[in-house]
Amino acid sequence: MTKTGYEKKRYVFPFAEGSAEKKSLLGGKGANLAEMLKIGLPVPPGFTISTEACLGYLKKGEPFLDEVWDEIQDAMIDLQKESGKTFGGIKNPLLVSVRSGAAVSMPGMMDTILNLGLNADSVKALIAVSGDERFALDSYRRFIQMFSNVVLGLEGEIFENVLRQVKKDLGVSYDFEINPSAWKGVISRFLRIVEQETGESFPDDPWVQLKKSVEAVFLSWKNPRAITYRRINKIPDDLGTAVNVMTMVFGNLGEDCGTGVCFTRNPSTGEKK
Numbered sequence: 231m232t233k234t235g236y237e238k239k240r241y242v243f244p245f246a247e248g249s250a251e252k253k254s255l256l257g258g259k260g261a262n263l264a265e266m267l268k269i270g271l272p273v274p275p276g277f278t279i280s281t282e283a284c285l286g287y288l289k290k291g292e293p294f295l296d297e298v299w300d301e302i303q304d305a306m307i308d309l310q311k312e313s314g315k316t317f318g319g320i321k322n323p324l325l326v327s328v329r330s331g332a333a334v335s336m337p338g339m340m341d342t343i344l345n346l347g348l349n350a351d352s353v354k355a356l357i358a359v360s361g362d363e364r365f366a367l368d369s370y371r372r373f374i375q376m377f378s379n380v381v382l383g384l385e386g387e388i389f390e391n392v393l394r395q396v397k398k399d400l401g402v403s404y405d406f407e408i409n410p411s412a413w414k415g416v417i418s419r420f421l422r423i424v425e426q427e428t429g430e431s432f433p434d435d436p437w438v439q440l441k442k443s444v445e446a447v448f449l450s451w452k453n454p455r456a457i458t459y460r461r462i463n464k465i466p467d468d469l470g471t472a473v474n475v476m477t478m479v480f481g482n483l484g485e486d487c488g489t490g491v492c493f494t495r496n497p498s499t500g501e502k503k
Contacts, residue, residue: 241283242301244308245276255280257472259331275312276326276476277305279444281333284470287448295445302444303437305475313477318436322359323352325369325478328443330450332471339459341380341450343443345373345478349434365483367413368405374420374432377439381446384427392419406482440475447473 248256248264256264260278267273279302286294306317315324325347330336348356348370356366378384396412397403408416424432433439450456451471460467481489495502 239282240301241280241286241298242305243278243280244305245273245278248278254333254469255282255472257281257331257333257474258335259329260472260474263474263476274477274479275309276474277309278331279473279475281470281472284448284451284472285468287445288451288470292445295441295448299441302440302475306440309475309477315477318347318349318352320351320355323347323355325352325356326440327474327476327478328440328447329474329476330447330471331474332451332465333469334463334465336456336459336465339450339453339456341447341453343373343376343380343446345369346377346439346443347436348373349436352436360483362483363410364406364408364413365480367410367417368408368482369480371413371417371420374417374424377443378420378424378432380450381442382424382428384424388423388427389420392416392423444473444475447471 243252243256243260245260245264245267248261249268250261250265252264253261256278263273263276263278279298283294283298286298309326310317310324313324315322317324317326325345328343328346330341353366353370356369357363360366375386375389378389379386393405393416396408396416397405400408400412402408421432424430433442448471457467459465481487
């Protein structure tokens with residue numbers, strides 16, 4: 231409660247408190263994750279920053295995010311307790327994905343950042359926890375590459391050119407064939423590229439990474455492809471996008487891991503099979 235006796239407006243909601251009825255507030259992804267959790271599906275722990283927070287940020291800018299930041303930090307602290315991991319930790323690091331999620335589905339139009347929380351120290355912890363140096367280093371370079379593109383605005387092709395050259399030098403065709411030693415070289419080159427292109431070092435502080443990523447997802451509501459998609463599909467411009475912060479799961483941790491999409495109905499016809 232505030233000094234005036236009114237309850238302070240909330241902008242951050244753990245998945246356990248969401249529901250389909252809150253779709254306009256939590257976005258389609260946040261609302262559906264909450265429903266999946268309710269029926270007992272194994273949803274990784276996380277929370278949703280509401281569409282109202284997005285609209286507030288787009289209207290007032292960074293000062294608004296500063297107002298909401300304590301609430302986001304509290305949600306991250308709760309996420310650490312629930313997962314048993316530490317954000318930016320050097321023993322059992324908590325890594326998260328940061329994803330957009332508008333009330334109306336806009337597939338591929340807005341931005342996502344994966345493996346957030348990695349830095350030179352936590353990647354060593356990920357190596358120890360996973361027992362797989364190649365996986366951990368690959369995850370770190372993926373994060374650097376994605377963050378640099380989505381948050382820092384660097385062209386993805388700059389990094390893809392490095393990867394193509396490394397694979398050519400090694401005589402391999404796929405990322406999973408790149409050995410740990412080569413990944414270390416790739417990471418060093420990626421970090422140099424960021425410094426050369428932006429004039430600043432890549433941010434090591436996970437909290438800085440998180441804040442900048444939340445801002446980037448909010449701003450992606452206004453990127454040209456999202457605006458065009460809304461115009462073509464007659465979606466209002468004043469809905470905003472929610473931001474879902476979720477404990478990372480990995481599709482690249484060995485041959486028994488993968489990622490994909492599951493449908494409970496035919497996505498073309500709606501038929502229940």
